[in-house]
Amino acid sequence: MEKEQIIASIQTLVEQVIAENPDYFLVEIKIKPTNNVKVYLDADNGAAISKLVSFNRALYALLEPSGIFPNDDFSLEVSSPGLDEPLKNQRQFRKNIGRKVEVTLLDGAAKEGKLLAADEEKVTIEELIGKKKEQKITDINFSEIKHTHVCIVF
Incomplete structure (x- = not known):
């Protein structure tokens, strides 16, 4: 087999x-x-x-x-998958809404922010940009994501 x-x-x-x-x-x-x-x-x-x-x-x-x-x-x-394991499926993304995540894109760029939503096609995160920590809502298609990890916040 x-x-x-x-x-x-x-x-x-x-x-x-x-x-x-x-x-x-x-x-x-x-x-x-x-x-x-x-x-x-x-x-x-x-x-x-x-x-x-x-x-x-x-x-x-x-x-x-x-x-x-x-x-x-x-x-x-x-x-259960450890915290060091990337999120693999949509249900895991939905479970972690409200938590801080790091999304690594296929091109190697990384985005970090609070996971706000996840549906069949994309995730939505809230990034804090610049010294003033301005909020920016970003949609990222699953097709653009290499992997996503939940950030451990102390």
């Missing part, structure tokens, strides 16, 4: 596991060459560790007999 097929099969199992928890959603699945499967889940109101543990157990119980990995030669980690 090719890596894309394996990921698609695991995605189907993940969707079964989280189906009764509509607050939770799949962000990404990564598989290392050693068959270390990393499943990143998030939730609209924050992912609880106890939930992630129960999802891990349920997913493992489905993966083991599935035959996706011959001889059960795999390891599984279910976690």
